[in-house]
Amino acid sequence: xxxxxxxxxxxxxLLRAGIVLxxxxxxxxxxxxxxSAAGDDGPSVRGTASMGGGVLAHEGERDRPAAGTRVAxxxxxxxxxxxxxxxxxxxxxxxxxxxxxxxxxxxSYRNPYYAQQYNGSYDVGMIRGAYHFATPDTAGGAxxxxxxxxxxxxxxxxxxxxxxxxxxxxxxxxxxxxxRTTGQMVDWIRAFLDRYKARTGRDAVIYTSTNWWQQCTGDxxxxxxxxxxxxxxxxxxxxxxxxxxxxxxxxxxxxxGPTVGDHDRFNGALDRxxxxxxx
Numbered sequence: 618x619x620x621x622x623x624x625x626x627x628x629x630x631l632l633r634a635g636i637v638l639x640x641x642x643x644x645x646x647x648x649x650x651x652x653s654a655a656g657d658d659g660p661s662v663r664g665t666a667s668m669g670g671g672v673l674a675h676e677g678e679r680d681r682p683a684a685g686t687r688v689a690x691x692x693x694x695x696x697x698x699x700x701x702x703x704x705x706x707x708x709x710x711x712x713x714x715x716x717x718x719x720x721x722x723x724x725s726y727r728n729p730y731y732a733q734q735y736n737g738s739y740d741v742g743m744i745r746g747a748y749h750f751a752t753p754d755t756a757g758g759a760x761x762x763x764x765x766x767x768x769x770x771x772x773x774x775x776x777x778x779x780x781x782x783x784x785x786x787x788x789x790x791x792x793x794x795x796x797r798t799t800g801q802m803v804d805w806i807r808a809f810l811d812r813y814k815a816r817t818g819r820d821a822v823i824y825t826s827t828n829w830w831q832q833c834t835g836d837x838x839x840x841x842x843x844x845x846x847x848x849x850x851x852x853x854x855x856x857x858x859x860x861x862x863x864x865x866x867x868x869x870x871x872x873x874g875p876t877v878g879d880h881d882r883f884n885g886a887l888d889r890x891x892x893x894x895x896x
Contacts, residue, residue, distance in 0.1 A: 663722070663723065663725070663726060663752070663755075663790065664698075664722050664723075664725070664726030666722060666750050666752075666789045666790075668695050668697065668717075668719065668748060668750070668784050668786075668824060668849075668869070668879060689885060689886050690882040690883060690884060690885070690886075691714050691715060691882065691883040691885065691886060691887050691889070691890050692711075692712050692713050692714060692715075692880065692881070692882060692883075693713060693714065693715040693716060693717070693867065693880070693881040693882065693883055693890075694708060694713050694715075694716050694717075694874065694876075694877070694878040694879065694880055694881065695716065695717040695718070695719075695748065695869065695878055695879050695881060696716065696717075696718055696719070696734050696877065696878040696879075697718075697719035697728060697730075698719065698728045698729055698730050700730070700734070700877050700878050701730055702730060702733050702734075702737075703730075703733065703734050703737060703738075703877055703878070704876065704877065705737040705738050705740065705741045705743070706741055707876055707877075708738075708741075708743075708876050708877065708878075709741040709742060709743065711876055713743070713876075713880075714742075714743060714744065714887055714890065715743055715744045715745065715779065715883060715890050716734075716738040716743050716744075716745040716746075717745065717746050717747065717748050717779070717782055717881075718731060718734040718735045718738065718745065718746075718747055718748070718769075719731070719747070719748055719749075719750060719784075720735075720747040720748065720749060720765060720768055720769035720770050721749050721750070721761075721764055721765045721768050721769065721770065722749070722750040722752060723750075723752040723755045723756060723761060723764070724755065724756045724760055724761055724764040725755075727768050727769070728769075731747075731769050735747065735769065739777060743777075744776075744777050744778075744779060744890050744891065744894050745777070745778070745779060746772075746778060746779030746780060746781060746782065746822075746894075747765075747769045747770045747781055747782070748770075748781065748782035748783075748784050748824065749761065749762075749764075749765040749770055749781065749782065749783060749784060750784045751783055751784060751785045751805075751806075751809065752788075752790070752795065753785075753795040753797055753802065753805045754788070754790075754791070754792075754795040754796050754797070757805070757808060758804075758805040758806060758807070758808030758809030758810075758812065759808045759809065759811070759812040761809055762808075762809045762810075762812035762813045762816065763812060763816070765781060765813070766781070766813065766816045766817060770813075771816075771817060772817040772818070772819050774895055774896060775894075776891055776894055776895055777894060778894055779822075779890075779893060779894050780817070780819040780820065780821055780822055780845075780893070780894075780896070781813060781817065781819070781821050781822070782821060782822040782823075782824050782847060783806070783809055783810065783813070783821050783822070783823050783824065784824045784825075785806060785823065785824065785825050785829075786824070786825055786826060786829050786849065787826075787829055793829070793832065793833065794832065794833035795833075797833070799833065799834050799835035799837070800835075802833050802834050803834050803835075803837045803839070806823075806834070806840070807839075807840075809821070810823075810840065810843075810844060818896075819896055820843045820844050820845070821844060822844065822845045822846070822847050822866065822867070823840060823844045823845070823846055823847065824847040824848075824849065824867075824869070825846075825847075825848070825849065825859065826848065826849040826850060827848065827850070827856065827857055827858060827859050830859040830860075831859065831860075834859075836859060836860040837860065837861070838859075838860035838861030839861060840861055841859075841860070841861025841862040841863070842861070845866035845867070845893065846858065846859070846862045846864075846865045846866055846867075847865070847866060847867040847868070847869065847881075848865045848867070848868050848869070849868075849869040850868070850869075850870070851869075851870060851871055851872060852870075855868050864884065865884055866883070866884055866893065867881055867882070867883050867884065868881060868882050868884065869881045870882060
């Protein structure tokens with residue numbers, strides 16, 4: 618009976634050695650595999666957010682406007698580092714006449730493609746501006762407005778530069794409302810807008826979705842008399858607006874427009890775009 622026991626022990630040792638060898642071969646490949654992003658729910662790295670990303674994730678895309686609704690509206694586009702070097706002549710030839718480019722996020726991120734996108738849109742004839750992706754959980758509103766103005770978010774009355782945009786929407790990195798109460802959120806937004814106005818002389822545009830605004834500001838109505846509204850809703854109509862605004866200035870109607878970037882419509886003909894640029 619001793620011989621079978623010895624054979625069994627020998628077989629067990631060989632099996633364990635095989636398992637160890639297989640693990641040693643597998644571990645390096647696992648270590649080399651890139652870590653996944655924050656699932657499929659959004660970006661995991663600060664700075665990687667873009668206008669409308671949270672709107673698409675939380676509200677989805679229902680439909681697009683009918684072609685006949687383009688009367689007295691001017692096609693636009695918004696881009697970020699996700700689009701890289703943009704083929705601006707192609708967009709211009711497709712009918713896009715205005716653009717917004719992500720300049721900054723928080724107080725530490727600058728779009729590495731900003732110069733190509735901001736200057737390139739201008740060079741083909743577009744009226745363009747810059748936007749700031751707000752992260753109220755990382756720094757105060759005034760500090761982020763300063764960072765924005767200091768890194769591409771300024772304004773000049775040349776007929777081709779649109780006022781800066783405060784992109785305030787779903788938090789792609791955590792709690793929807795950035796851990797702030799509705800009152801705190803309103804105070805943060807006001808601090809940003811006040812500092813931007815003091816630095817540039819212009820009232821910033823507010824980009825948001827009605828659902829987010831109602832949830833995170835308590836549907837505050839105090840900014841509609843000064844700050845133009847850029848509404849985000851991927852559907853066949855603009856839908857209900859946040860409190861305080863009786864009309865929208867711009868509408869981001871799709872997150873996957875033709876050629877590149879999110880596509881938008883200005884609520885008026887091209888001369889109205891020029892009017893907004895001039896203040």
